[in-house]
Amino acid sequence: MSGRRIQQGGRVDRSRAIRFTFDGKGYSGFAGDTLASALLANGVQVFGRSFKYHRPRGVIAAGSEEPNALVTVMRDEARCTPNLRATQVELYDGLVARSQNRWPSLDFDVQAVNDLLSPLLPSAFYYKTFMWPRAAWHKLYEPVIRRAAGLGESPTLPDPDRYSQRFAHCDVLVVGAGPAGLAAALTASASGARVMLCDEQPEFGGSLLDEPAATIDGATTADWIRDSMATLRSRANVTLLTRTTAFGYFPHNLIGLNERITEHLPAPAADMPRERLWQVRAARVLIAAGSIERPLVFPGNDRPGVMLASAARTYLHRYGVAVGQNVVLVTGSDAAYAAALDLHAAGVRVALIADVRADATGAPLDLARQAGIEVVTGATVLGTRGRLGVREVTIGVLARGTVNDTRRVKCDALLLSGGYTPSVHLFSQSRGKLEFNEARQAFLPSVSAEPESSAGSCRGIDGYTQVLNDGARVGAASALAAGYSVAAPEYRVQALEFGMHGLPGVLPQASPLQPARAFVDFQNDVTSKDLALAMREGFESVEHIKRYTTTGMATDQGKTSNMNALAFVAGELGRTIPKVGLTTFRMPYTPVTFGIFAGYDRGDLFDPVRTTSMHDWAVQQGAVFEDVGQWKRARYFPRSGEDMHAAVDRECKAVRTGVGMFDASTLGTIEVVGPDAATFLSRLYVNGFSTLAVGRSRYGILLRDDGFIYDDGVIARIAGERFHVTTTTGGAARVFGMMEDYLQTEWPDLRCWLTSTTEQWAVIAVQGPRARDVLAPLVSDVDLSAAALPHLGVTQGRICGVPMRLFRMSFTGELGYEVNVPADYGLAVWEAIHAAGQPHGITPYGTETMHVLRAEKGYIIVGQETDGTVTPDDAGLGWAIAKSKPDFVGKRSLARETMHAPDRKQLVGLLTVDPKVVLEEGAQIVATPGQHAPMKMIGHVTSSYHSAVLGRSIALALLRGGRARIGETLYVPMPGGEIAVQVTATVFYDVEGARLHG
Amino acid sequence: MLLIQCPYCGLRPELEFAYAGQAHVARPADPSATTPDQWTEFLYLRDNTRGIHAERWRHVRGCARFFNALRDTTTDQFLATYRAGESMPVLQQAGQKP
Amino acid sequence: MVDAALRRIVSLPTAAWLDSPVPAARFILRGAAATRAAAGQGFGLSLPETACRATTDGNRAALWLGPDEQLLLAPDGEAELIEASLARALQGHAYSLVDVSHRQVGIGLHGPRAEWLLQSQCPLPLNLRDFPAGMCTRTVFGKAEIVLWRPAEQVFRLEVWRSFATYVVELLCEIDRESVA
Known part of the structure; x- marks a missing residue:
């Protein structure tokens, strides 16, 4: 037992005893103690095992610079924090702490064999050894290395704290x-x-x-x-x-x-x-x-009981703890003398001050000698002894560069000062x-x-x-x-204070040609020998030496080690310290828990969950939702006993034969208003809008200037200078940004302005042959007849008394309307339509059914059929381009030769030879069966569904020279074998499009 | 997180801004009159400046304006910000050239 | 007119420092600076000339959002009136007036904790020197975009797109669980 609480002094509250355990053993400390000070007061010297060699280690510092005494503090299974510095862990009643890197116990550790094997574990041992055979890496080397390496263990349960x-x-x-x-x-x-x-x-x-x-x-x-x-x-x-x-x-x-x-x-x-x-x-x-005070570097400098002189002083004055009863100080700095004098005054025997400076002289030495402390100058440390704690130190005295006098001094603590960094x-x-x-x-x-x-x-x-x-x-x-x-x-x-100057580097040894195994970086177990080896192997840049040997890395960031490593490297290379240079200090200064970076972003608050006006209704109906960006969208509405397949089949049939309703509120909406609105839209979209009449709408395709499809939507002329533009759900924000960019920076002369109205409107799609019958009794000031409101017609009126923009449009291929009402009315109008639709068997449907219905009609979804490399012509939408316009965004790129190459990937339909087989989206297409890998891939499946109305599977695909291949049989290789498919046109249902105009 | 001087709103945190690429890359007035090389240059080729870079930012979660900035890519310091359409300011300090 | 029972405001958690959202008439007015004076006459309240400042008469308010963008706020039910009166006042001007009454939710915060709650997740300095009464701006709160207006020293009003309102208020309530250090 070496450390002891002294009778008085310190800033701890001696009236408040605190119980805690370390490695299962109960101890007592005082309020105001750290785990380190309390353990030292209880005579504990070994705090953990080192990272690589599993050498027993004690505490060397009193603050956040502590590299050795890393502990795990356990509140419960989920609150188990590894790698806390015992010097920063404040004691509280019931604290449970564990040492790290030891098995089965701190005093006897199996992997301490690494220490005996240290000649086999030089710098970069892992890089050099675990290279061959390559196959052994994942199964053999990595798991073993991971178990053996690493600092502490992380908890396995979710973090319950805020x-x-x-x-x-x-x-x-x-x-x-x-x-x-x-x-x-x-x-x-x-x-x-x-x-x-x-x-x-x-x-x-x-x-x-x-x-x-x-x-x-x-x-x-x-x-x-x-x-x-x-x-x-x-x-x-x-x-x-x-x-x-x-x-x-x-x-x-x-x-x-x-x-x-x-x-x-x-x-x-x-x-x-x-x-x-x-x-x-x-x-x-x-x-x-x-x-921060620097330790000195000499053989055996990592033995428990070796610590910084300033730390001994801190333990004495702040915690009332003497770190030993019989101490030796080794110093390259005047600063240590204050510690020696204070310890001496507190009743600790100071056996020797070994000053490594041959020319040390002056007040600190005089005061020490006056106090009866022996001081030798020109000293060095040749080694230390003591299995689990320092018991003896071998001091050498240098004369003319060689060690000519050695002596062994008994001690229970060895205090170092290399000066302050x-x-x-x-x-x-x-x-x-x-x-x-x-x-x-x-x-x-x-x-x-x-x-x-x-x-x-x-x-x-x-x-x-x-x-x-x-x-x-x-x-x-x-x-x-x-x-x-x-x-x-x-x-x-x-104050009793002396200079803080000191000597960085490694203390001289008897045989300078044989660098001693003296620890430079305690946390990463890097010795002067490792640094020397790295230099022999040709690493001279300090940044390379750092990475090769790991000195100064990880959580410690070299607080106690950097200057010593640098001075040693400089000495060995015969350069000055500034010539060798300093490695970059990385954040964090001390480890920071991931929790604070996550902050509030967890659980329900991880990301905003956006829902529409009709969301709660869908929840009550038992809808299954999917995430589309931040939006929750109803994917399908299963009835009891239905799986997705059955529900989607039923929903699809309802739309094709009766009527369905769909929440389309998440589609982006932008109101474009101003005298130049039509000009602006014509410059932006591939279509022309100047000729679009009020009360009419048009399918619009938006390219980037590289000529590839960026977004699509419907653009309606509400009034002469007012357009209602829809975008894809995912494209709403980026299309708005792109429009603002062109308006603000390319065409600032255009007098038109944008307002996002996505969330102003609740949008209810009513689709199917009975759609008109459902809406007719609910609307006022609107003529729903095909003559008054034909396909792509737009009108304003009222529904249930609520102001409405009514679009005649269809993403299903059926007679369809999209009812836009101010969002606060969305739920009431939805419920009214649902009620009015009951006699017609109205069926709410979700995004999955919407996908199937549009695929049956060959309508693309941007981001599914397109991937940033698809032109309108590739997608079969060349008809939409207003070719007479002098310019629109992307037009110049479409004129590039490669944009018309016959072997471009073009959108086609695929029908599997076996109608029951539904292809996998993303699957590749090859021309001939029986190819060996690597096969020549000529396309890929973009959409694939079972079609209820057709009673078979359908798919869309991007295929090289696809339109010229219609009628051919191709193959989709899958792990289970090749699937034969026939190339078709993209429209599978109602090819003439008659239903749309019903 | 950078602090950026919005020419309209003043000094504001980077969280409110979106980067928008190199500045002063004007879209040709008549794209159809450009050669393939000119069009490629406009579409794809950008400087990779070490030093002072003229670039576009948008105060997207503020006044929503696009504007231009001169930023030293080696120090992350902004030397000037100015409104879209304004010409690039001439830096006065010694040793700084746009 | 519309049956008031048909209207469903986003329902939000409640707290002592939080005002329950009330319906309002809201417009985004965009146009060249030259339209501002005429628009002010039409609106019955002169529009702010200074960036990031609001004007209000206690009933209606105009918030500067950008050099060509103003958010007009008025009591619910005045939308048609405002639209007509602005159309008259701005005759001959090029401008854009878009009704966004239902696009967003007005969230009121009041009391000594309001600034502390907002400062947690808003990167702007919200002290009275940097964000005085009368200031307004679009900014962020956590992962949501908001319009933040400080009508009085201890009163804030957030205008949030409706699908973000729940997130914003739940985040405020989560922050509120921390006792003030």
């Missing part, structure tokens, strides 16, 4: 509420600017929380933080967000924040979202992200330019790409007084840039 999303806007967004961020927020908000301040931790203060003995302007840090927070809370222009990570910097100053709302609560209220995504648009972003992740994400600072041995923000500034130690500022004042100054400057003026205050801090 996730929230918000947009927010502010003048200054301050990221990080340490000394710089707090000073910045205090100053900027004093100007009146709207300020948002976020921090990933549960309380504001950042590194100041680790400094109980320091004073700011004479006040203790605890008092200063409390007073500052009171000030910020009192300001209405300030939004404060704890437990909130700025995870991504998006263009034009949009920052993604991930707020964790209920993760720390033992029993969250059901309505509370678990997490929230904030999309914050800030006039100015102020990054006060602080800096400024956290430039967000700045780098913003595409700001980083510059290497020789003195600081660090990359620092230089040229901004977005309206942002960095403040404090994330831009290399050292020392609390300087950091606070920098925060205040940058806070004032940010407010000013957003249009608010304020003077920056001056702070004065007294």
Whole structure:
């Protein structure tokens, strides 16, 4: 047992004990503990097994940079979150946590054999090994690798929690509420600017929380933080967000924040979202992200009990936990001396400070020695011992570049400091330019790409007084840039602090030619040896080395490892660090749950569900619906015992022999109004409209300028300067957009305007030989006779007293009407027609029947018979083109030679030789039977149905040179054998079209 | 998510806009008079600019207007937006050329 | 006239901050800027000259949607009157007037939570400085297009195409479940 709770100190609430379990064993901690601090207080050192070699690992940090101590927290089967950093998991009563990457137990793990096999598992082992035979990949290699690899396990049940999303806007967004961020927020908000301040931790203060003995302007840090927070809370222009990570910097100053709302609560209220995504648009972003201490790289540096000196200090001062009773510090930085002195003062034995700098000197060393701590300079670490935790460290002393003196020192914790790396992740994400600072041995923000500034130690500022004042100054400057003026205050801090400079890279070893197996990236299990191998194999670009070895990748994004890896690579290649360059920092800064990206978009709110005025009626009638875009459309109306086939047969027969009714409200409708409306439509559609009389309509085909069919519909002239244009259901929005585009940008001189009226109208199609009889008693001010209202006639009148636009039109080939009434009246009029139709056996029908009926007549559906490569002539619609028009959209393309090639795919009918066989839509067509693959495909089936009225199957197809092949027998190869088909014309029923005019 | 200056509505979020391709590609006044190559050029051939690109946007969930913009494709920064039919603005800042 | 019983308004969830939708007369008026003054006379309310602003006399309202597009709102039953009076006033002008009374649903939000609810899924800044009373615009709310108008500081009116109204109100109610942090 090494770690222990000390008698006093820390910010935990010792009056509130919290029970929790880790790997099934019960422990106790205090309110305010993290899982890491509570486990350390209980003497736990091993937190998990590593990713690749399954080596036992402890906690090395105290914050979000922790690469090792990844745990799974289980609330229940569905709420099981893997890969949480134990350093960020706040303790709550009843918390259940599990270690990861171990089987059967943390202390004994079968795959730890990987560690012994490590000479066989070099960089890119998977790429190099699991290549042959190819067939083994899916069945053998991949499943094994997947089981062995990966971090944690995801839950198997749907996520029951709610996730929230918000947009927010502010003048200054301050990221990080340490000394710089707090000073910045205090100053900027004093100007009146709207300020948002976020921090990933549960309380504001950042590194100041680790400094109980320091004073700011004479006040203790605890008092200063409390007073500052009171000030910020009192300001209405300030939004404060704890437990909130700025995870991504998006263009034009949009920052993604991930707020964790209920993760720390033992029993969250059901309505509370678990997490929230904030999309914050800030006039100015102020990054006060602080800096992260680097570990040192030497053999055995990943043993549990090895941790950052700053972390030991945090555990001591924030949680009242001593990470060991007998510690050794290894440092390349003055910063570690503060930890040594604080631990010493807390009663921890500091066995040795091994300073790797031969020339280390000055106040920190003097103070340590005065306290009776032994300090050696020019030291290095040759190795560590201890099966599940460090028990001994071998220190070497360097003289003239070689190790000439080694000694073994007993310890139960080994604390490292390689100096601090400024956290430039967000700045780098913003595409700001980083510059290497020789003195600081660090990359620092230089040229901004977005309206942002960095403040404090994330831009290399050292020392609390300087950091606070920098925060205040940058806070004032940010407010000013957003249009608010304020003077920056001056702070004065007294604290035990030394410089944060350090030495990145790998510590020297006895045999420099044999790179030691020292861990550079703990999370990805990348060693200095792996990096060296990658370089020997010819990888010199740092981006390539990153991908080949995986260093700095994944959830960790190299927070503790990047600079060490870079310095090592630079050293080996004999280049400077800036010459080697830095890999790109990727978002998210720390992992973000998918839940917040889904937000409200789940269940019924996943996408708007659009329904028509008559939807509820169809639901009551037991209709089966299909999704057409966002619309729900009734597909068929089964009666009891009917399957779709039986229902569709019945519905089809009803329309052909009596009368049916159909909800056509989802078809797009556009009202085109103005003196130039007819000209506009004539320029757009292939048809002519100038000659279209008021009260008449015409089938219109719309091409794009490439000559291919884009949409179709019926265009009716309601008045001289007013047209009612219908589009396909799916084409409504894009056709409207295309029309606006031509009007606004190509023909702005045309005086006509568009209004979408899709949702203004409920559209009821009444189709069949009895259609007129059904409508006649319901309408007024309308003459339904064939003479007064012939096929494609349009009129206005009333139905059931409701104003109506009545179209004589037919997508079935029968006598038909489409009744358009304002949508709020749709249901009442539908019900009235349904009632009036009872004596005639009126039958509601759905989209499936509509499809069969139109296919029997050879009418195309855009998107089914067409696919963006079909011209009007290909579809057999060449007759619709007004050839005398000088131009229309697509006309020039139709004049291209290839558009008339005789072997273009043309629309034809297909009749299977066996009338019972219904072809599969999408099936390919070949000319001769018995071909071997690859066969020569000459067409494909676009529509295929059983036709009740014909008592057999029918199909439409696009076929090379199809119209010249009518009468031929072709073949449709299917897994069960070839199906012989005969090529026919596209119209299968009522070829003369007499029924239409009834 | 970009912020885009709609020439009618002001600075608005990208969610309200639709991209509409390269700007200043005028449809020939008399398409039938174009050669196949000219027509192909108009239909299919577009610049793939690294740097300042003149492009069309539509404030489709706003005023619904199409307009033009100069955007630096390397930085995603807009240098100007202007109404359809207006000529391309001349950029004043040093080092920026349309 | 039409039997009022024949009319079925989209039925929507209810909430304390939500006004139940009422039928209204609505028109989209489109035309060159030159028609605006005459149209205002015909409508009995001058139309907004400024982008993204509405005019209202408490009874009728005109919302700027685009440089050549205005949404006219009036009490239910006034549609025929408005159509006739605008036709008279705009005689000789080129314009388009289309009745969209049934195309969309008016959703009213009021009270101190209204802005907070809308800001959740509307990407525009809705604070009073950026979106003052009198402002209106087409925008998005979640995955739906809406017209958003703020007649007064704590009053919003959404004009939503009818098939999107249920989605919009259900989404507002879902957001409402979160207590204000």
